[in-house]
Amino acid sequence: MIRQHRASAALALVCAVAGAGLVGCEEARTADSKPSASATAAGGADGAAENTSFTGTKKIEVEGRSVNVSCSGDPVENRPVIVLLHGGGDGLDTMADLQETLGAQHRTCSYDRLGAGASDQPDGPQTLEDGGKVLTEVLDQVAGDAPVVLAGHSLGGLIAARYAPDHQDKVEGLVLMDATSPTQSADLQEEIPESATGTAVDLREQTLAVLRGESPEKLVVPDGEVRSAGNIPVEVIQHGKQYLAAVPEYGQDLELAWSEGQRKWLAISSDSELSTAENSGHYIHVDEPDVAVAAIQRVVSKAAG
Template identity: 45%
Template sequence: MGRHLVALALCLPLLVACGGDAATPPESTSSETSTTSDPSASASGTAGSGDQTIDVDGAQVATSCSGPEDSDGPTVVLLAGMPDPLTTFADLQASIAQSARVCSYDRLGEGTSSPPADQQSLADIATFLDKVLAAQGIDGDVLLVGHSLGGLVAAQFAQQYQDRTAGLLLLDATPPSMVQAILTLIPDTATDIAAAVRGEMLALSTGENPEKLVYQGEAIGSVGDVPLVAIRHGQPIFAQVPTYGEGIEQAWVSGQDTWPTLSSDGTLLVAESSGHYIYRDQPDLVLEQVTALLD
């Protein structure tokens, strides 16, 4: 239950356990991840196809790549929220692969990837993603599609690697302001679900989570002129948090306004009929934006 309470504050799968369906993650349709017999082969030149486990700095990282290997356009990289595995993107990845190269991976501590050896900052995770791409032979431009906490990672990567980021598509990405918003809105005297949400947010700020991510709401820097499209949910998703749900919803929605300001070419859209999992609720909208950013 605790791991899903982290998700309520950041990625929202908790609503599943509480009986709601607005934030229910899509069921996986992909096959089990296989292990390459020689992980170094994945770093030899061309990105691997299908599901593979590759070695990156001594860690085993689950990856999945599909679509035309001879594509001369950017590689689409899908970044899931916490604690979703790469398989949560199976349907979206299959759709994108019809016309573009697309890859996903499990961050350290998630899915079937190794746990991280030490605590990590957001910058550390972005740097490790760069190493994952290198291990797959992906040295060209990338279009990052990040959902929830994966959106934070995507934005951080774009800030660090602007020269190779072709675009950013942020799907109800966790606003940096949410960490302090949760701790401010929910007092330490709260009980039940609200108390657990606050406790898990404190755990995030100290690295006591599966990814050992230490994140206290540090702002993401400018991504320059990287094309950025942020899409937020249109259907309220925090109503099941007693007493504090309305305030959390308002904080999340207002936090989305900051995303387009990171780029000189930023846009914010509202997925009117979507809950948190926009790529499940309105897949055509997501595919439309991926296509536009690739053009």
């Protein structure tokens, strides 16, 4: 059983009104969050073979930048490697318990994107294509020739879903945990008018700023159509505790728009399913870890076929 982090709907709302609740929230980290493995591997370019079998945390070099990665569990023949992607403002520490649990049966890794956690800062604004190049190098070094299942939370879910269609030779399954909507900017501007005041306008403006790249990651995230990744197994999980409903005046409409955003992600595959984590706020893998684990294991089993 994964250790509970005591993240609550109230905390998720604090994240939302601070402007990050729709892409992730640094405030959701807890004091006892830790890297997913007890040992830390030495950094440096040790070669692909060593990288695909190490456990613990280590730094790898990606195009001259240092990227912090963490892996648990041993490679399993004919099974994809699970790679976890954290939300905006977070780091791989928020995935630590999920990774530890999955690592008991599967090779499972996570990484800090540039500008997050212990990875280097980006030199300037990053596009999704830039982030995809980093992800490709991470996958090459931690998974080698093995296929992968990507499981992303919030902004990490959006990144995984944007990446998969262009890498169908590598990505054999997706789990999107309350992923940021593919049309998040338009959703916010439609549901919260410019005439809004107070909490609602703060949520809109600060979240839009993050999507424009005004965050430590400097990642620019434009709206876009959902592209197909073929018929890979995909599970989309949305939150059940309607924390956005607490936003004065516009909360219910925000919840409806969020649910619609989750349904849009179903178009990524002909084998996709949507479910609701009834007792979860935005951080499904923290509030209901068993739900997240079960979904990832189902996708891994389907992908292994």
